[in-house]
Amino acid sequence: MSHEIETMAYAGQTPWHGLGKALTPNQSLDTWANQSGLNFKIMETPVRFNSGLLGAPEKIHMYSDQKVLYRSDTKAALSVVSNRYQVVQPDEILEFYRDLTERSGFELETAGVMKGGRKLWALAKTGQSFSIKDKDRINGYLLLATACDGSLATTAQFTSVRVVCNNTLAIALSGGKDVVKVPHSTAFDPVRVKQELGFSNSAWDNFRYRMNKLAERKLKDREAETFLRSLFSLPFENNELQKVAPTMCQVKRIYEGKGRGAELASAKGTAFGLLNAVTQFVDHERRAKSVDHRLDSAWFGQGAMLKAKALWQTTALI
Template sequence: MAHELETLANGQTAFASARLSAWHQLGQVTDDCMTAEEVMSTAWLGGWEVRKIPLQGMEINDKGVTKVDCPDKGMTVRTNPATGGTEYLGIVGDDYTTVQNEQVAEVLNLLVDASGAHFETAGSMRGGRSVFVTMKLPEGMKVAGVDLHDLYLAATTSHDDTASLRMDATPVRIVCANTQRMAYQRSQGSYVFRHTSNITAKISEARQALQLVWEHFDAFEREAEKMINETLTMGEFEKVIAQLWPLADDASDTARNNAKQRTLRYLTRDADTQKTIKGTRWAGYQAITEYLDHYAKAATVEVRARRAVTGTGADLKARAFDLLAV
């Protein structure tokens, strides 16, 4: 399914959003901010009892059935929140330690009294194999007094050993809902807990990660302030575009003036979303981010939304930031 959110046997979607309608129009939207307990219940994430059980193989041939143990691997399973049945999640290594969804929320909950944040969204994807929980921080960021950003913390994990428990700091630009991603070599805006035997102890120390978050936002704001105070000509912007999306030497005139380039020129030069920052290197970066979030070709808007913050989309944003930073 395009949005990848889990649909349960009772027809409910394993997703919750506080006060704002979800971009995919699925799940439960609440009127008020949610506590950790409420977000687990509303998003159908509570009581999964994720656990690891022994893994066996079964060989069937003309001699009969032979069970074969797999001592260096295990199987993760959960209790389905709607049916109560036991469900397969994934194959994991012998040193893999399970993390409950409640612990994912608790990683963020440990930061609430320090930051005043509140839970914003939560959900399950890929049939319960991936889980996310986000919190919105109480105060945003205004770059040079004109460009407003909301600030979020996001905790994500997998129950099939495809991803660690991870916390990310993410600024979201108000005027066009662009998700900003700084290059990690500039500022470490994430904190990772591997699924190993000492993960519970590390989770209890999650407050230490908060300092990294504030440092990330501070560094992001400092870099943005520099960019918003530096002019960017259209010629300079087109050179950046050429480095992000290089054309072959024998590319046709049509290819050199395709819809992507026309859209990017419009976004940095004429779009209302850049009105207060027009003509700056920061506007050039925002134009590229807006293009990736809202205009880049994608099979569905959901695919575009995921790509904007992961994979190629996130990599291009980080590269653009490096090229335009002064």
């Protein structure tokens, strides 16, 4: 099986996707860079082409409107972009966390390189956590990712992980932005990004309050089915559920007891359990070319959008 994740490191428990090199906690950023594969520079050079075709003498020309990005270590080409494109270097991803880990109690947990160096990320635990009905624990994280192939703006976002099942969910925090995206047409300013995100205990408390309210919201079977039909944009008049949507049936089975943590008091028959049925499906069950393709989708792609829609719909129930 091919892997989009080229190199990766993690501290603590093995990540839910099962990939990467294990590190002991509290390693230096240099160690993280070396072990995660973020120890290279993204170089650039003007685009050149050879007009010496069909037997004509070789002649090299420069195309001044675009440039080639390539790796400093392997010299492998990464992409062709306009001259206005602002590169975010691998070391900038890790440096973003320096003051957060040294002074604010954050702890790097994963970092790595995807698609041969075209996509880069690091994820840190914020130190914030809470439990729903005593046993269902949720930890807070901050993700920073970028790409140099046009597939992703430099993106910083808060996310949460439900410990019992390692389900991930991007979270919206009041008092700041849930996600900050810096297009590559502008320079990446880490100080400004942190200011826009907003770090406050009251914002995390608001998220905790909403998750607890979801755990208190009991659902009737008809409500859960209506929710899933709306989530997957399925017709309400068709009663042959198995023929209409195998995907919806899979999520419904997770919600009804097949999911990890589905029998906990916080999840059984509740809006919180329904939300986590969707996140488990996206993170662990949804068909994908490989584990790393699933990770990419769950964080940045269609999977992330489906989870965001599910969060919005469950919040509407309360």
